[in-house]
Amino acid sequence: AQTVTQSQPEMSVQEAETVTLSCTYDTSENNYYLFWYKQPPSRQMILVIRQEAYKQQNATENRFSVNFQKAAKSFSLKISDSQLGDTAMYFCAFTPGTASKLTFGTGTRLQVTL
Amino acid sequence: NAGVTQTPKFQVLKTGQSMTLQCAQDMNHEYMSWYRQDPGMGLRLIHYSVGAGITDQGEVPNGYNVSRSTTEDFPLRLLSAAPSQTSVYFCASSYRLAGGLEQYFGPGTRLTVT
Numbered sequence: 501a502q503t504v505t506q507s508q509p510e511m512s513v514q515e516a517e518t519v520t521l522s523c524t525y526d527t528s529e530n531n532y533y534l535f536w537y538k539q540p541p542s543r544q545m546i547l548v549i550r551q552e553a554y555k556q557q558n559a560t561e562n563r564f565s566v567n568f569q570k571a572a573k574s575f576s577l578k579i580s581d582s583q584l585g586d587t588a589m590y591f592c593a594f595t596p597g598t599a600s601k602l603t604f605g606t607g608t609r610l611q612v613t614l
Numbered sequence: 615n616a617g618v619t620q621t622p623k624f625q626v627l628k629t630g631q632s633m634t635l636q637c638a639q640d641m642n643h644e645y646m647s648w649y650r651q652d653p654g655m656g657l658r659l660i661h662y663s664v665g666a667g668i669t670d671q672g673e674v675p676n677g678y679n680v681s682r683s684t685t686e687d688f689p690l691r692l693l694s695a696a697p698s699q700t701s702v703y704f705c706a707s708s709y710r711l712a713g714g715l716e717q718y719f720g721p722g723t724r725l726t727v728t
Contacts (some may be wrong), residue, residue: 533714543721600708602717604656606654
């Protein structure tokens with residue numbers, strides 16, 4: 501079975517600063533995918549970024565990037581130039597390569613302040 | 615496209631009552647699933663379906679039934695509601711069963727069982 505661990509229940513960052521959210525996972529799969537989802541106060545789940553385990557290059561999406569360390573089973577999310585709209589709950593998630601069943605971490609609540 | 619829709623948005627039930635949470639998607643997605651979100655526990659998979667007529671259990675299936683008679687609809691039934699089923703429920707869909715595909719989430723249903 502897979503497990504996903506987010507060890508930071510809450511974080512705070514000032515506007516325009518950079519913040520990194522941590523995620524570790526455990527799996528025996530060789531082929532898998534990792535995701536970061538954002539859940540703002542509206543409750544909607546929004547995909548932020550996706551990483552394929554067999555790709556060594558770290559994924560980036562505008563201000564969002566990941567640091568994927570496969571050997572260490574670590575998948576952190578870096579948010580650059582933080583904006584007030586980034587205030588949300590962030591979930592790290594995992595799927596095996598052949599299945600769509602997401603395993604989520606417990607989430608990190610990020611507050612962006614002025 | 616409306617994407618993934620869920621009804622109702624909010625519901626209050628008494629212990630022992632039954633109800634159905636509705637989920638529909640208009641993207642012709644094969645894969646649909648139900649998650650529940652509880653404080654401090656992230657999202658957990660209840661049931662999923664890989665196509666019309668095919669369903670399977672997820673991580674926390676007890677107390678819930680599903681069926682999939684059409685590609686578009688995937689209702690979740692609570693046969694005898696219990697306070698432990700107080701949660702936010704999300705329906706999600708993706709094009710097919712494959713680990714790397716983006717899953718599209720509905721807006722969620724907040725259910726309270728008293």
